[in-house]
Amino acid sequence: MREYRLFNSILVITAFVLVGxxxxxxxxxxxxxxxxxHKHRGLSRIDEQGKFRLYYINNEMFESGPxxxxxxxxxxxxxxxxxxxxxxxxxxxxxxxIVEPSGQAKFSHKPIADTLSKSVHxxxxxxxxxxxxxxxxxxxxxxxxxxxxxxxxxxKGETKDGVSKRSIGRCRxxxxxxxFAEDFYDHVTSRLRRGRFPMETINVCAKCHQNQEFLKRHExxxxxxxxxxxxxxxxxxxxxxxxxxxxxxxxxxxxxxxxIESKLVPTSATNKAxxxxxxxxxDCHVNASAELSSFQVHVTYERDKYPMQFYMLIFFKALMxxxxxxxxxxxxxxxxxxxxxxxxxxxxxxxxxxxDFEPLSDDADK
Amino acid sequence: MVKLxxxxxxxxxxxxxxxxxxWYGHFMYPLIFGFEGKEEAGxxxxxxxxxxxxxxxxxxxxxxxxTETSQTDLGYRVIDESYIEGRFHHIGFTLQxxxxxxxxxxxxxxxxxxxxETRSFLNQHAFYLACETCxxxxxxxxxxxxxxxxDKVTGKITGNPRAxxxxxxMFTHEHETEQYPTYGNYGxxxxxxxxxxxxxxxxxxxxxxxxxxxxxxxxxxxxPDQKTAMKEVLHxxxxxxxxxxxxxxxxxxxxxxxxxxxxxxxxxxxxVNVPVVxxxxxxxxxxxxxxxxxxxxxx
Numbered sequence: 001m002r003e004y005r006l007f008n009s010i011l012v013i014t015a016f017v018l019v020g021x022x023x024x025x026x027x028x029x030x031x032x033x034x035x036x037x038h039k040h041r042g043l044s045r046i047d048e049q050g051k052f053r054l055y056y057i058n059n060e061m062f063e064s065g066p067x068x069x070x071x072x073x074x075x076x077x078x079x080x081x082x083x084x085x086x087x088x089x090x091x092x093x094x095x096x097x098i099v100e101p102s103g104q105a106k107f108s109h110k111p112i113a114d115t116l117s118k119s120v121h122x123x124x125x126x127x128x129x130x131x132x133x134x135x136x137x138x139x140x141x142x143x144x145x146x147x148x149x150x151x152x153x154x155x156k157g158e159t160k161d162g163v164s165k166r167s168i169g170r171c172r173x174x175x176x177x178x179x180f181a182e183d184f185y186d187h188v189t190s191r192l193r194r195g196r197f198p199m200e201t202i203n204v205c206a207k208c209h210q211n212q213e214f215l216k217r218h219e220x221x222x223x224x225x226x227x228x229x230x231x232x233x234x235x236x237x238x239x240x241x242x243x244x245x246x247x248x249x250x251x252x253x254x255x256x257x258x259x260i261e262s263k264l265v266p267t268s269a270t271n272k273a274x275x276x277x278x279x280x281x282x283d284c285h286v287n288a289s290a291e292l293s294s295f296q297v298h299v300t301y302e303r304d305k306y307p308m309q310f311y312m313l314i315f316f317k318a319l320m321x322x323x324x325x326x327x328x329x330x331x332x333x334x335x336x337x338x339x340x341x342x343x344x345x346x347x348x349x350x351x352x353x354x355x356d357f358e359p360l361s362d363d364a365d366k
Numbered sequence: 367m368v369k370l371x372x373x374x375x376x377x378x379x380x381x382x383x384x385x386x387x388x389w390y391g392h393f394m395y396p397l398i399f400g401f402e403g404k405e406e407a408g409x410x411x412x413x414x415x416x417x418x419x420x421x422x423x424x425x426x427x428x429x430x431x432x433t434e435t436s437q438t439d440l441g442y443r444v445i446d447e448s449y450i451e452g453r454f455h456h457i458g459f460t461l462q463x464x465x466x467x468x469x470x471x472x473x474x475x476x477x478x479x480x481x482x483e484t485r486s487f488l489n490q491h492a493f494y495l496a497c498e499t500c501x502x503x504x505x506x507x508x509x510x511x512x513x514x515x516x517d518k519v520t521g522k523i524t525g526n527p528r529a530x531x532x533x534x535x536m537f538t539h540e541h542e543t544e545q546y547p548t549y550g551n552y553g554x555x556x557x558x559x560x561x562x563x564x565x566x567x568x569x570x571x572x573x574x575x576x577x578x579x580x581x582x583x584x585x586x587x588x589x590p591d592q593k594t595a596m597k598e599v600l601h602x603x604x605x606x607x608x609x610x611x612x613x614x615x616x617x618x619x620x621x622x623x624x625x626x627x628x629x630x631x632x633x634x635x636x637x638v639n640v641p642v643v644x645x646x647x648x649x650x651x652x653x654x655x656x657x658x659x660x661x662x663x664x665x
Contacts, residue, residue, distance in 0.1 A: 036641055041459070041550035042493025043486050046476050050424055054450055054457060055486055061445075061456040082645060083482045090454075146455045150440045161441030197439035320398050328391045335384045339377060 034072045034079075035059060065148040066187060070096055092140045109140070115258045120265075133217055136208070143204050147195060149186040163189075198236045198245035202227070205246045221305075226298040244284060249297075253281040435460060459551050466521030467555075468574045469497035471582070483646055494550050496557035498570050499622070503605040504558075511558035513622055516568060518553055521575075523566060526628025527552035534630035549633065556627060569603065611643040 037043060038057040047053050062068060073079065074096040078088040093113045095106040116122060116138075123137045124130055131137065153164030163185065171181035194201070202224060208214050210224040227233045227246070235243040250260045252269045261268035269278045275293040279285050285292055296309075303310040337343075434449040438456065448461040464470055469477075477497070478488035491500070496516070504511050514523045529552045558569040581596050588596065613621040617638050624634050 037487075039549075040487075040490045040493075041457075042490035044476055044489045044493075045479060045486050046474075051452070052450060052476060054453065054461075056457055057455055058458040061458045064440075141452070141454055145453070148438060148440055148445075148456065152441065163442075197441075200438065317398055324394055324398070325391060328387055332384060332387045335380050335387065339380050339384070 037082075061146065061148070065146055067146060069098055069183065074098075090141075112256070112258055113140075115256045119258060119260050120262045121258075121260060136214060136217065138208070142207070149190045150193060150195065151186050151189040152192055153189070194241075194247075198241055198243065201245045201247060202233075202236065221298050221300045221302075223298045226300055230297060248281075248284070249278055252278070253283075462518055462551065462553050464496075464518040464555060466516070466518065466575070467496050467557075468570045468578050469501075471575070471578050473497070487642065487646070490550075494552065494555050496555050496568075496570070498558055498603065499556055500608045501605065502558065502569060502603045503607055509560060511560060511569065512566070513556050513627060514559045514566065514568075515552075515554040515627065516557050518555060521568070521572075523559060523568065524554055527554050530628050530633065531630055534632055556622065574600075574603075611640070611646065615640045615643045 035057060038055055039059065041056045043055040045053055045055075067075075075090045075092075075094075076087075077094070078085065093108055093110040095108045098107040099105070100107045117124065121138055122131075123134055150161075151163050153160050153162055153167060155164060155166060163182075168181055168185055171185060175181045175184070196204075206224040209220070210222060212222075214220075215222055223246075228237065232244045236245060247257050247260075250269055251257050252259070252267070252274070255269075261271075263270040263272075265271060266273065268274065276288075276290045279288050279293045299309050300306065301310045301313045436447060436449040438445040438447075445456065445458055447457050447459055450457070463475055475492060476489045477492065478485045499513065515526060516523050530549075533549060559566045560569055561567075578600060581600060585593060609621045614624075615638060620638070624637055629637060
């Protein structure tokens with residue numbers, strides 16, 4: 001059987017070498033050249049659930065992220081024939097061919113999955129029992145699309161977006177083989193800042209934390225809408241990258257971002273005992289007093305849950321409306337009087353001494 | 367006279383101020399009282415989705431779903447692309463739908479769902495070929511068709527896409543630019559055209575679209591046999607004898623004149639030597655080689 005497979009493989013490889021000779025070097029990176037088919041932009045179908053499935057792979061995008069050192073088969077290990085069998089979900093915890101340099105072990109995302117399982121997003125509680133609504137708890141793809149590098153360059157004290165050709169040049173003077181220098185540079189400098197622009201992070205969290213049905217099921221407040229009403233939320237909406245987003249407050253400084261814990265857990269970044277330190281972390285309000293963290297960030301104004309906040313909101317809305325519409329009405333009627341200066345509901349009898357009412361018009365000013 | 371004119375201008379000015387006051391009150395209302403109306407509309411749609419059978423739910427979900435785009439900010443570059451739910455890989459471009467093709471009006475832009483071996487490849491072709499390019503054939507003795515590109519947005523015949531030449535230039539300077547040639551998203555499609563009183567017109571043009579629109583608008587009022595008859599009329603240019611892969615993807619005598627359509631030499635070489643065509647035509651099932659695969663990869 002093994003010999004038959006070997007013979008078959010040689011035949012197929014020969015066929016591919018002959019017919020695929022025109023393809024570029026970049027496309028030959030994949031072991032069976034998946035891009036022969038998957039480079040076509042419109043390669044697609046509507047699946048049985050009515051979902052649009054696009055099978056196109058943008059190689060340029062693929063080469064712009066840390067997965068570029070992987071081969072297709074590292075993740076899509078079930079794809080061994082054409083037409084493909086029904087797809088098996090990619091298991092991000094499986095080992096790939098890349099050796100992790102610090103421990104010299106084959107790379108896997110399993111440690112991340114283990115961290116996630118200990119967090120509030122894990123599918124099991126502290127006693128190992130499955131939580132309610134299992135399908136609501138996120139897997140890798142619920143939060144992550146294909147990661148892309150966000151490199152930065154530093155030159156003479158100035159930090160800029162993108163790759164520094166000077167730095168790459170310095171690296172390549174020693175590390176000349178392949179794309180080692182570029183890979184290393186992209187990877188390390190992308191880690192010097194967040195992997196995503198803050199608004200993208202918020203949109204990821206919003207998939208669940210702004211979904212009203214999800215919030216009802218888990219008895220949660222609408223954390224995203226309420227966040228967007230804060231100063232932080234508004235600054236990020238205006239394009240700031242230096243303002244706190246969800247992860248800055250919900251992850252303990254220096255911890256893995258996958259370890260988000262409930263505020264009831266003593267080690268959580270948002271636990272009452274720790275929230276002050278979270279605000280005072282080295283990148284934010286370093287000298288802030290404890291009062292800074294005493295305000296309620298995610299206020300939803302539900303009457304049953306937060307009656308005080310609800311009635312306060314009603315009061316301020318009413319106050320604002322009364323003041324605004326009172327003065328608007330005043331201005332409106334004042335203008336109306338200027339339009340019809342002699343108008344009156346009360347008709348008075350004219351006497352010979354009566355003079356006409358002097359109108360408040362520009363003529364009158366003269 | 368001047369006094370009267372001044373008075374008139376003043377009155378107009380006051381009226382404008384009054385209108386502004388009313389508008390300002392209206393503008394401020396949602397800012398004070400929130401946007402509850404919109405949230406309620408969203409909720410009612412969810413209610414419809416929640417209450418139906420599986421098919422009804424699926425149908426409602428599909429109607430509710432809108433074409434979304436997403437943005438990825440890399441700092442040095444912002445990627446705008448179509449958002450496709452559940453997709454991991456970035457596609458790096460925005461899908462541009464053809465809203466001008468008459469067939470797509472009913473059959474949609476991803477119409478092929480037959481054979482598992484070919485359906486995705488055929489849908490891929492629908493990305494840059496109008497349906498009638500393959501599903502219609504010139505009648506015997508009739509004037510031969512010319513193939514031209516047309517704009518997906520305006521439906522007008524255009525020249526050959528400049529992007530094809532730019533991709534060729536990218537090949538030439540491949541090692542300098544380190545860019546990857548990606549084909550197919552030119553915003554235009556190939557369609558057969560005919561000479562109509564000295565003007566080149568699409569085989570399925572405005573007239574055919576008007577007929578289809580009229581049928582869609584009036585179909586509820588039609589008797590079943592009338593519907594069949596009208597469908598027959600609408601499909602009278604459709605031929606069952608559609609071209610096979612080899613009729614275009616061969617070295618000579620091609621159904622589609624790739625050179626005239628502006629395909630440059632490198633792309634032309636690819637189009638006439640398509641390994642996928644060989645694969646589809648020669649093998650019922652094609653096993654990928656596992657010779658070089660490491661046995662050490664563990665789950």
